[in-house]
Amino acid sequence: CAQPNANDDGQWTMPAHDYASTRFSRLDQINRDNVGRLKLSFTFSTGIVKGHEAAPLVVGSTMYIVTPYPNYIYALDLSQDGAPLKWKYDPKVAAAAQGVACCDVVNRGAFYSNGKLFFNTLDNQTIAVDAATGAEVWRTKLDDINKGATMTMAPLVADGKVLVGSSGGEMGVRGWLAALDEGSGKIAWRAYSTGPDKDVLIGPSFKPFYATDRGTDLGVKTWPPEAWKIGGGNVWGWISYDPDLKLVYYGTGNPGPWNPDQRPGDNKWTTGIFARDVTTGQARWYYQFSPHDLFDHDGINEQILITMKINGKPRKVLLRAERNGFFYVMDRVTGQVIAADPYGNLNAALGVDLKTGRLIPNPDKETKQGKVVRGICPASPGMKDWNPMAFSPRTGLVYIPHLNLCMDYGAMEANYIAGTPYVGADVKMYAGPGGNRGVFTAWDPGARKARWEIKEDLPLWSGALVTAGDVVFYGTMDGWFKALDAVSGKLLWQFKAGSGIIGQPISYRAPDGKQHIAVLAGVGGWAGAVVAGGLDPRDPTAALGFAAATQDLPGKTTGGGMLYDFVLP
Numbered sequence: 001c002a003q004p005n006a007n008d009d010g011q012w013t014m015p016a017h018d019y020a021s022t023r024f025s026r027l028d029q030i031n032r033d034n035v036g037r038l039k040l041s042f043t044f045s046t047g048i049v050k051g052h053e054a055a056p057l058v059v060g061s062t063m064y065i066v067t068p069y070p071n072y073i074y075a076l077d078l079s080q081d082g083a084p085l086k087w088k089y090d091p092k093v094a095a096a097a098q099g100v101a102c103c104d105v106v107n108r109g110a111f112y113s114n115g116k117l118f119f120n121t122l123d124n125q126t127i128a129v130d131a132a133t134g135a136e137v138w139r140t141k142l143d144d145i146n147k148g149a150t151m152t153m154a155p156l157v158a159d160g161k162v163l164v165g166s167s168g169g170e171m172g173v174r175g176w177l178a179a180l181d182e183g184s185g186k187i188a189w190r191a192y193s194t195g196p197d198k199d200v201l202i203g204p205s206f207k208p209f210y211a212t213d214r215g216t217d218l219g220v221k222t223w224p225p226e227a228w229k230i231g232g233g234n235v236w237g238w239i240s241y242d243p244d245l246k247l248v249y250y251g252t253g254n255p256g257p258w259n260p261d262q263r264p265g266d267n268k269w270t271t272g273i274f275a276r277d278v279t280t281g282q283a284r285w286y287y288q289f290s291p292h293d294l295f296d297h298d299g300i301n302e303q304i305l306i307t308m309k310i311n312g313k314p315r316k317v318l319l320r321a322e323r324n325g326f327f328y329v330m331d332r333v334t335g336q337v338i339a340a341d342p343y344g345n346l347n348a349a350l351g352v353d354l355k356t357g358r359l360i361p362n363p364d365k366e367t368k369q370g371k372v373v374r375g376i377c378p379a380s381p382g383m384k385d386w387n388p389m390a391f392s393p394r395t396g397l398v399y400i401p402h403l404n405l406c407m408d409y410g411a412m413e414a415n416y417i418a419g420t421p422y423v424g425a426d427v428k429m430y431a432g433p434g435g436n437r438g439v440f441t442a443w444d445p446g447a448r449k450a451r452w453e454i455k456e457d458l459p460l461w462s463g464a465l466v467t468a469g470d471v472v473f474y475g476t477m478d479g480w481f482k483a484l485d486a487v488s489g490k491l492l493w494q495f496k497a498g499s500g501i502i503g504q505p506i507s508y509r510a511p512d513g514k515q516h517i518a519v520l521a522g523v524g525g526w527a528g529a530v531v532a533g534g535l536d537p538r539d540p541t542a543a544l545g546f547a548a549a550t551q552d553l554p555g556k557t558t559g560g561g562m563l564y565d566f567v568l569p
């Protein structure tokens with residue numbers, strides 16, 4: 001595998017570290033031999049007890065933290081002992097937004113570009129603030145909480161545009177990705193995930209690899225009449241960018257409702273990946289991971305962009321640990337699937353047909369209205385949810401924090417009422433084979449198999465970080481922050497945080513010249529909703545069925561947003 005474009009100056013300016021989304025730090029002061037001596041440097045309480053999913057950012061001598069609702073931004077001064085607070089920005093988010101968010105009131109991070117921080121609020125605004133002072137520069141409202149729409153994803157800024165997307169697949173929200181002018185916040189283009197080609201920004205430059213994605217207005221024709229208008233496909237996950245191809249890559253969420261019998265057809269362009277021209281928004285190609293999704297297998301996970309030798313020839317690929325349970329290697333120029341292999345316990349599908357590109361469903365696990373289908377693996381959150389993996393060009397391995405959950409799924413009629421849940425399934429989740437609910441897998445994308453894996457008792461809901469010191473970091477839902485040998489998977493160090501970890505660890509060089517590691521703790525998200533939302537764990541259908549798989553969580557952790565920062569003494 002060749003080097004991804006990780007230009008490492010010791011800063012961490014975007015959640016994924018670089019446009020290729022490697023989450024790889026070239027810093028190597030902290031390594032396999034000395035990581036065991038890592039010590040706490042400072043902590044900072046956000047004062048909020050909901051799920052903390054964001055990656056902190058470091059720009060120059062300042063660290064920035066965006067919190068879950070009410071979406072405060074904190075700036076900490078790293079040039080002073082204890083990293084005191086420099087400023088705080090409160091966007092004054094509408095409290096009613098909390099009532100329509102599906103999966104806790106989370107936020108996955110901010111993005112720094114040209115002196116400004118960009119982030120989204122739960123009530124559908126993208127905001128730019130001056131990174132030096134915390135003064136607001138612009139804000140743009142993009143959707144409406146009264147329709148059930150929210151925003152939880154982290155923006156990506158490229159080519160002078162701030163790319164942002166919607167949440168609301170469980171509320172019948174029609175998903176979109178929008179590009180805002182970096183300077184003014186004005187909407188440059190918006191691409192919907194369903195509907196006629198003109199709304200999806202599909203035109204003459206659209207060249208999907210597979211025949212099944214060709215034809216006019218498939219975003220209308222692959223749905224029952226009008227159903228595309230409330231059909232989901234929200235863009236609540238990750239965007240990568242290839243500056244040479246000028247293409248952005250991002251995925252679309254599940255079709256709504258979860259009851260598949262209410263939406264016969266492929267339900268384009270949900271549960272798939274788009275490549276778009278960043279300047280115009282026009283689609284270049286699309287690939288559907290899960291046509292006519294049967295399980296809530298959103299296609300929004302991160303894609304890592306690398307160059308890989310395939311049959312001796314270097315190819316620009318993207319790597320995707322997809323929610324449907326397959327690890328995809330795709331040609332990112334054409335959208336061809338080069339490989340798709342299961343990376344955990346999977347029976348929901350039988351494979352991926354590399355000729356047609358189609359997922360091959362397992363007839364025994366097809367969900368249907370009026371029937372309870374048992375023992376489906378993976379469950380609705382998939383083999384892996386939103387929490388991102390990392391890639392090391394040194395080991396050639398992808399480090400995947402993921403899940404081992406199965407479920408029973410009973411589909412039923414859902415009625416659409418704007419701004420209320422539009423789900424249509426009763427789900428009950430539980431641990432998959434082996435009894436562990438989480439897995440941390442080191443995947444070799446060339447050999448198409450796992451090199452090693454670590455079983456975790458609780459669902460694994462944090463991101464991963466890997467460094468040039470060959471150390472890989474992740475956190476657990478009961479609060480352990482762990483460092484492993486990136487080559488062997490051996491546990492080298494761990495620290496017990498005050499709350500479960502579902503955040504994204506980062507590494508940076510502080511003004512004192514030392515390499516630091518930082519992570520936000522604060523349990524929540526869908527997996528931690530039983531704690532963050534104070535739900536009754538005895539109700540197995542709570543949190544859309546996740547509560548059944550996390551009944552023990554309230555006995556193992558409590559909420560509490562806290563930044564932990566580590567350094568070698």
Ligand SMILES: O=C(O)c1cc(C(=O)O)c2c(n1)C(=O)C(=O)c1cc(C(=O)O)[nH]c1-2
Pocket residue numbers: 053102103104106151152153166167168169170232234235236253254296298380381385386524525526527
């Ligand atoms: O379809 C959607 O619009 C949507 C939005 C979100 C979100 O914005 O948090 C999640 C999901 N779906 C989802 O399927 C899911 O598994 C999920 C997990 C989480 C989380 O933060 O832990 N959010 C979401």
